[in-house]
Amino acid sequence: MLAAKMQRAILMAIFxxxxxxxxxxxxxxxxxxxxxxxxxxxxxxxxxxxxxxGGGKDSxxxxxDSKRIFDFKLTPDMKTADLDNASSALSKxxxxxxxxAGKASAYVSIVQQRKSAPEIKLEIRDDSIFxxxxxxANAQHGFRRTDVNxxxxxxxxxxxxxxxxxxxxxxxxxxxxxxxxxxxxxxxxPSGEHIFDIMAGSDFDAMNTDHKPSDNSQTIRVxxxxxxxxxxxxxxxxxxxxxxxxxxxxxNMLTIYSSIGTDPLKMAGGPMPxxxxxMSPEFKQxxxxxxxxxxxxxxxxxxxxxxxxxxxxxxxxxxxxxxxxFFSNVFVTSGKEIEQPKFSATKSKKPKxxxxx
Numbered sequence: 001m002l003a004a005k006m007q008r009a010i011l012m013a014i015f016x017x018x019x020x021x022x023x024x025x026x027x028x029x030x031x032x033x034x035x036x037x038x039x040x041x042x043x044x045x046x047x048x049x050x051x052x053x054g055g056g057k058d059s060x061x062x063x064x065d066s067k068r069i070f071d072f073k074l075t076p077d078m079k080t081a082d083l084d085n086a087s088s089a090l091s092k093x094x095x096x097x098x099x100x101a102g103k104a105s106a107y108v109s110i111v112q113q114r115k116s117a118p119e120i121k122l123e124i125r126d127d128s129i130f131x132x133x134x135x136x137a138n139a140q141h142g143f144r145r146t147d148v149n150x151x152x153x154x155x156x157x158x159x160x161x162x163x164x165x166x167x168x169x170x171x172x173x174x175x176x177x178x179x180x181x182x183x184x185x186x187x188x189x190p191s192g193e194h195i196f197d198i199m200a201g202s203d204f205d206a207m208n209t210d211h212k213p214s215d216n217s218q219t220i221r222v223x224x225x226x227x228x229x230x231x232x233x234x235x236x237x238x239x240x241x242x243x244x245x246x247x248x249x250x251x252n253m254l255t256i257y258s259s260i261g262t263d264p265l266k267m268a269g270g271p272m273p274x275x276x277x278x279m280s281p282e283f284k285q286x287x288x289x290x291x292x293x294x295x296x297x298x299x300x301x302x303x304x305x306x307x308x309x310x311x312x313x314x315x316x317x318x319x320x321x322x323x324x325x326f327f328s329n330v331f332v333t334s335g336k337e338i339e340q341p342k343f344s345a346t347k348s349k350k351p352k353x354x355x356x357x
Contacts, residue, residue, distance in 0.1 A: 070332040074118035098147035116344035123324040147292035167329040172237035181296035189283040206308040225275035239351035
């Protein structure tokens with residue numbers, strides 16, 4: 001228990017290092033008020049029905065019932081090279097990209113599909129070590145990470161009732177190592193904590209020197225401010241996971257919708273109260289939305305117990321063969337009604353269960 005509390009306290013402080021991002025000449029400096037990294041959104045169109053954030057029944061929904069207030073729309077002419085061009089339409093959708101020392105296009109790419117929505121691919125490599133502020137002393141050697149932070153309007157997306165949509169796809173050609181934990185999406189506040197996040201793989205345990213996978217390692221799960229799992233699905237490769245998380249910024253409630261493949265979104269949980277700290281005055285309209293691939297380390301037995309919870313800086317990482325994740329359908333709506341995107345799926349092999357490693 002003590003180790004878990006210590007780990008959480010350290011993480012809250014350490015995630016703040018992302019706020020000290022040093023823009024390269026190839027990227028715009030993050031706009032004022034932007035704490036850290038970069039994101040993108042995708043190409044979907046409203047269809048017929050949605051579910052209200054306050055109840056479990058489906059209700060008729062038109063385009064006017066739920067208004068998109070942020071849309072990371074990937075267009076057919078967008079390409080990976082645009083990520084290195086600060087004046088491109090693609091780059092203007094991004095506040096910042098957290099990555100290793102290479103160009104943005106070395107870690108992030110745009111994948112145009114013939115019969116489905118374009119995707120953005122986030123990759124981690126052995127050199128995916130973020131150096132906040134360009135200060136080598138702060139290098140996050142414990143993590144391997146690539147984050148994309150969208151240029152959201154915080155005055156509209158972090159107030160009232162807003163819903164955050166993202167489709168996530170794992171690739172059997174780039175399997176995750178499920179003894180590690182992987183952070184895939186979050187709204188991060190200045191303390192480094194998350195209004196909500198989406199996690200896969202193992203939970204970090206500072207006493208797990210045997211590097212055993214946690215019982216939930218083969219799941220993808222939505223968690224609240226205190227990292228409590230609110231909704232969990234079995235983890236499989238080569239299929240789309242569609243998530244929509246409604247945040248009521250006034251009553252501090254979370255509602256979760258999910259589906260797989262091309263199925264419509266259905267309520268999976270809520271409304272559920274979030275931790276009271278999530279609505280602290282110092283966090284008001286100061287969150288960042290991340291799509292990301294952050295690989296947590298394994299415990300290094302040589303590191304003192306009191307430092308193991310500092311996962312950005314301490315821990316073990318094996319050489320990476322190939323690890324990436326795809327995102328699509330990334331946008332934000334306002335209002336109680338959710339939007340039902342017209343989901344499309346890539347033509348691929350039959351989904352495969354993620355084996356425990």
